[in-house]
Each structure stands twice: as C-alpha cells, then as structure tokens.
Amino acid sequence: MKKTIIAMLAMALLPLAMMGQAKKPTLMVVPADTWCAANGYMTDFNDQGKTNHIPDYEEAIQTNMDLYNVVTKIGELMAEQGFPMKDLSQTVKSLRQSAAEDEMTTSRTGGSALAETPLDRLLNRAKADILVEVAWQVNTTGPKQSITYTLRGLDAYTNTQVAAAQGTGKPSFSAELPVLLEEAVIEKMDGFTSQLQAHFDDLMENGREVNIDVRIFDNGSGLSFEEEYDGDELTDVIDNWMAENTVNHRYNLADATDMVLHFEKVRIPLYRTNGRPMDTRQFVTELRKYLSVAPYSITSKVITKGLGKANLILGEK
Amino acid sequence: MKHLAKLLKRHISRIVLMACVLTFALPTLADDLPDYQIEGAGTGSQGTYLVRVSVLSKKSKVSDDEIGRCAIHGVLFRGFASKENRQQQKPLAGSPMVEMQQKAFFDDFFKSAYQNYYQMVSGSRQVVKAGKQYKVTSVVTVSKDQLRKDLVAADVIKGLNTGF
Structure with a gap:
C-alpha cells in the first residue's frame, strides 16, 4: 500500500519536476x-x-x-x-x-559531397x-x-x-x-x-509568441484551403485547431487565401502535455499529425526558422 | 459546530473586509524611514549606482546608516532620476508593490542585511537648514548588481534567467 502511494506521488510530481526549463531564447x-x-x-x-x-x-x-x-x-x-x-x-x-569545412567534406568510398538544399x-x-x-x-x-x-x-x-x-x-x-x-x-x-x-x-x-505559415506545394494535386471536409473548409479546420491549441485562444489569422494561411501572434504554450519544453516545431508538428489522419489524410512538411517561426507545407514531404 | 459555520457564512464578507483593512493598516517599512529624497549623482563604476540622498530631519545629526538605509530603499522601490546627469533608473525591485508583497523578507532585510550593499562617498555630506528642519545630504554608492543577485537568489525578485 505504502509503495503504491509513493509510486503514485512520484508519477504525479514527475511532470512538475520536468517543468521550469522552457527553451531559452538566444x-x-x-x-x-x-x-x-x-x-x-x-x-x-x-x-x-x-x-x-x-x-x-x-x-x-x-x-x-x-x-x-x-x-x-x-x-x-x-x-x-x-x-x-x-x-x-x-x-x-x-x-x-x-562553410569551408562543408566544402571539403566528402565520403571516403564514393567521394560524395554533403547534401544541402x-x-x-x-x-x-x-x-x-x-x-x-x-x-x-x-x-x-x-x-x-x-x-x-x-x-x-x-x-x-x-x-x-x-x-x-x-x-x-x-x-x-x-x-x-x-x-x-x-x-x-x-x-x-x-x-x-x-x-x-x-x-x-x-x-x-501568456505563452511564446510565434508566427506560423501554412502553405501548399504546387505539385498539381489540386489541394487548396477551400477543400471541404464535412462541410468545413480546410481553412476553418486549421483555424479551429489553432483556437483549441493556443494559450487563451490567442492568435491572429492575418492572411487567408486559397493557397496561404498566415498566422501572426500565435501564443503557443511553453510546455507540452508531458511537461517537456514546447517549441514552434513541436507545436506545428502537432498540427501536421492532426491533418495526417482521416478524414483529412494530408501529408505535410514542417520547416522551422529558429524558435519563433515555422512553415507547414501541405501536399508532400 | 453547525452554528459556527452559519455564523461564518453570514459574516464572511465582513471578515474579508476586516482582513483587508488590517493588512493595509499594518505599519509598512516606509513608515520607519525618515522623509527622504533620492536622485542620481552620475554614473557609478560598473555594478554600482551613485545616488544623492537627502534626509529631512528635525535634528542636524543624521547617521550614515540612516542615509544608507534610505539609499537602498530608494534604489529598490522608488528608482531615481537626475536632469543634470541625464539619468533615469526604474526601481530595482521592479515595482513599489514588491515592498508590500514581500513584507516579511524586507522587514528582516532592513534590520541589518542592507548594510552590505552601500558605501558613503567620503566628504560628500552637506547639512542645510530648511525652515524648521535640516536637510542632510550625502552621496552613496549602492552595489546594485550584488543586491539584485542576492534578491534573485532569495526568490524575492525575478532574474532574466528565471524560468529558462
């Protein structure tokens, strides 16, 4: 009985112990x-x-x-x-x-240079x-x-x-x-x-303030933010997800066209549900996972730009 | 027991009001301090503030300790400015409200600990009679970096690093 109580207490306190170390801005x-x-x-x-x-x-x-x-x-x-x-x-x-080192780095067998987009x-x-x-x-x-x-x-x-x-x-x-x-x-x-x-x-x-762009790869798939799912356009689906997942529902959908959604002043929580620090990439990854399952089943790619900005590009990896 | 609970329920608003009145009526630290003025006296060496403190007193003898105490209080809760030296510094504690919020800590701090954070600038004391009072002025060096570090370590104020 005693051991069970101690184990339960430890489980309850673990997330608290992990908190308090938000990602430090540089x-x-x-x-x-x-x-x-x-x-x-x-x-x-x-x-x-x-x-x-x-x-x-x-x-x-x-x-x-x-x-x-x-x-x-x-x-x-x-x-x-x-x-x-x-x-x-x-x-x-x-x-x-x-940059100089990267230029000189090659593989031993094939002599391949480092891949860089x-x-x-x-x-x-x-x-x-x-x-x-x-x-x-x-x-x-x-x-x-x-x-x-x-x-x-x-x-x-x-x-x-x-x-x-x-x-x-x-x-x-x-x-x-x-x-x-x-x-x-x-x-x-x-x-x-x-x-x-x-x-x-x-x-x-109030959470970290970040900017998020959601865009679509021009790959001829015909996907746009006007695509409807159960009567809701994709724009509304993403907008609702933002409202549910931001701190105090604080964000601003500054631009919304059929190909680009630009979210400004998005307040993301400092911690994830498991107590680990949250960053923009993690936050946008949650949105990527949400869109990857039915009924949306959309493949997408996350590109981060430091702590405060990320792009989610729909259509392919 | 039931009777007590009923009584509490009926008078809860009065009890809360009384508690508020008592909290704010308690003597604050500032009540112990003499009437004083603080202004900037130029740029101090790194990690310090140079302030000019004037204490208004009925007696011409005001101790260095009293002036130093006012200097620390002023730096912490009032901030200071100087038109002549083009200076302006906000209160080191962030807000004058911190004095009330951390009353227990500062009551203890102003008993003796504050003495570690100031030094009088020798030869700067001036005494001027103003009406029925004396205005005793001295320039004081306040070790603000050390003071801030110690207050952050004591969890009284937040540091830039807090939470990261």
Missing part, C-alpha cells in the same frame, strides 16, 4: 543598419538588376574597435545577469569555418531569437562631446520591439570617446534589461 548584439550606413559598413548586392544594401557585420566587428568594445561590454553585463549572449564575431567566424544555405546565417541592435552617435558642441546611444531588442521572428533604451549622456570636456561609450552602455543597460524582463514575464504567463 540573444545577439549587432550594429544597427543606420550605424553601419553612417560608418561605411554596408555592402551592395545585385538583386535582379536592383542594387540592395545590406550591413557587413564581419567587416564592422573586425575593424571598428569602438563597436567591438560596446558589443563586449553589453555581453559582459548580460552574462552578469545570468543571460550570456551569442557572440557576433565568433558567430561570423564559425559560419565561415563551417538551397534553403539550408539561405538559413545558414548569423541569427538569434532576439537581435539587440546597437547604435550611437557622437555629438560635438564646441569643446564638449556627448553620446546619443540607442539599444533595441527585436524579436527576430515576430518583428516586434521587445525592449529598448535610448538617451543622450551628459556632455563632457575631457572624457575620451571609449569612456563616454562605456558610461552610456552601463547607464542604459538596466532600463533595457527591465523591459526584457517584462517581455520574458509576459512570455511565461
């Missing part, structure tokens, strides 16, 4: 586009005849000492709060190293779940100098600003630029982290 500091443009760290590329400008993080972090110091200081302050960040310079180096190559870039953009400008009035400093935390997948700190420091006659910059970073960091804390608190209470 943060990385990058220079803001405006800062890169003002300091000449943009590269141009030709996109079908149109010239586009993109920031050159590698060049910026390798040649600008002030940026290097600011990124290092922000990383240090965040690590002190128990939240180490992804390092931009190491990420850039590691991406280049991986065009999508894999596209996704292989410096990324984090929250990008912390930093920018500053030096203001000079006569002999006095001051710094206008901006720090913005952007959720990379929902494109929302989740934290920010901005302001101009006290003008100084004598302080050198690195000192003024260090003061600006130290001064603004607490305001920034308190907003980040509020964002994480909201995430714990």
Whole structure:
C-alpha cells in the first residue's frame, strides 16, 4: 500500500519536476543598419538588376574597435545577469569555418559531397531569437562631446520591439570617446534589461509568441484551403485547431487565401502535455499529425526558422 | 459546530473586509524611514549606482546608516532620476508593490542585511537648514548588481534567467 502511494506521488510530481526549463531564447548584439550606413559598413548586392544594401557585420566587428568594445561590454553585463549572449564575431567566424569545412567534406568510398538544399544555405546565417541592435552617435558642441546611444531588442521572428533604451549622456570636456561609450552602455543597460524582463514575464504567463505559415506545394494535386471536409473548409479546420491549441485562444489569422494561411501572434504554450519544453516545431508538428489522419489524410512538411517561426507545407514531404 | 459555520457564512464578507483593512493598516517599512529624497549623482563604476540622498530631519545629526538605509530603499522601490546627469533608473525591485508583497523578507532585510550593499562617498555630506528642519545630504554608492543577485537568489525578485 505504502509503495503504491509513493509510486503514485512520484508519477504525479514527475511532470512538475520536468517543468521550469522552457527553451531559452538566444540573444545577439549587432550594429544597427543606420550605424553601419553612417560608418561605411554596408555592402551592395545585385538583386535582379536592383542594387540592395545590406550591413557587413564581419567587416564592422573586425575593424571598428569602438563597436567591438560596446558589443563586449553589453555581453559582459548580460552574462552578469545570468543571460550570456551569442557572440557576433565568433558567430561570423564559425559560419565561415563551417562553410569551408562543408566544402571539403566528402565520403571516403564514393567521394560524395554533403547534401544541402538551397534553403539550408539561405538559413545558414548569423541569427538569434532576439537581435539587440546597437547604435550611437557622437555629438560635438564646441569643446564638449556627448553620446546619443540607442539599444533595441527585436524579436527576430515576430518583428516586434521587445525592449529598448535610448538617451543622450551628459556632455563632457575631457572624457575620451571609449569612456563616454562605456558610461552610456552601463547607464542604459538596466532600463533595457527591465523591459526584457517584462517581455520574458509576459512570455511565461501568456505563452511564446510565434508566427506560423501554412502553405501548399504546387505539385498539381489540386489541394487548396477551400477543400471541404464535412462541410468545413480546410481553412476553418486549421483555424479551429489553432483556437483549441493556443494559450487563451490567442492568435491572429492575418492572411487567408486559397493557397496561404498566415498566422501572426500565435501564443503557443511553453510546455507540452508531458511537461517537456514546447517549441514552434513541436507545436506545428502537432498540427501536421492532426491533418495526417482521416478524414483529412494530408501529408505535410514542417520547416522551422529558429524558435519563433515555422512553415507547414501541405501536399508532400 | 453547525452554528459556527452559519455564523461564518453570514459574516464572511465582513471578515474579508476586516482582513483587508488590517493588512493595509499594518505599519509598512516606509513608515520607519525618515522623509527622504533620492536622485542620481552620475554614473557609478560598473555594478554600482551613485545616488544623492537627502534626509529631512528635525535634528542636524543624521547617521550614515540612516542615509544608507534610505539609499537602498530608494534604489529598490522608488528608482531615481537626475536632469543634470541625464539619468533615469526604474526601481530595482521592479515595482513599489514588491515592498508590500514581500513584507516579511524586507522587514528582516532592513534590520541589518542592507548594510552590505552601500558605501558613503567620503566628504560628500552637506547639512542645510530648511525652515524648521535640516536637510542632510550625502552621496552613496549602492552595489546594485550584488543586491539584485542576492534578491534573485532569495526568490524575492525575478532574474532574466528565471524560468529558462
């Protein structure tokens, strides 16, 4: 009897013990586009005849000492709060190293190269779940100098600003630029982290906010979101599933055509029913499984883009 | 027993109201503190806040300990600003409500533990007579990083890492 009670208690407490470890978002500091443009760290590329400008993080972090110091200081302050960040310079180096290694990797018997789809190559870039953009400008009035400093935390997948700190420091006659910059970073960091804390608190209470796209492979199967099942269109079937499985039924069906459903601000729970951490891939996989059985019997493929975005593509694998 | 249950049922709203009144009427930590003002005094070294605390008192002698206690209270629950130094910091505890919510912890904390988190800046004390009162001002260094770490460890406030 005693053993049974202990076993039952252990079973009941097991999910509780497993909870409390939601997937941690990754943060990385990058220079803001405006800062890169003002300091000449943009590269141009030709996109079908149109010239586009993109920031050159590698060049910026390798040649600008002030940026290097600011990124290092922000990383240090965040690590002190128990939240180490992804390092931009190491990420850039590691991406280049991986690309070189992948090119040289072949199988011993057949000499085959590593398989990589065009999508894999596209996704292989410096990324984090929250990008912390930093920018500053030096203001000079006569002999006095001051710094206008901006720090913005952007959720990379929902494109929302989740934290920010901005302001101009006290003008100084004598302080050198690195000192003024260090003061600006130290001064603004607490305001920034308190907003980040509020964002994480909201995430714990209302679930993680993600974006989900449901699309259809153009494979000539004739499948569309207007296909009816027991009188309900496929759009309604998926919409109802979202309503049932999101936290407090919170989500937004922003676009719905016969070929694309775009769900925004989808609040997914932090934990699965077995107590393990939930992520966007798991959440969308649940939808994939739901659609794979009768009466729908639809084969589909899940593609994830970090913690916060996933595509479900119906029609084939 | 039945009679007691009936009595409770009949007066439950009054009992709840009384409990609320008693909770909020209890002396709060702030009641023990002297009247004080807090403002930023420039950027402190890493991990610290530099604040200027002015205590209003009938006596010109205000102890360093009293000023330090006000500095810690202000940093935790009021936050501070300074137009001159272009500074603004929110309360370290997140909200002034935390003082009420964690009353037992802070009652104990403000008995002596707070003394580990501040240091007076020597030579900064000023005493000015303002009407019938004295305004005693000092600049205080508050070890805010250590204070935050210890409060997170004691589960009084949340850290960035909480839940992950």
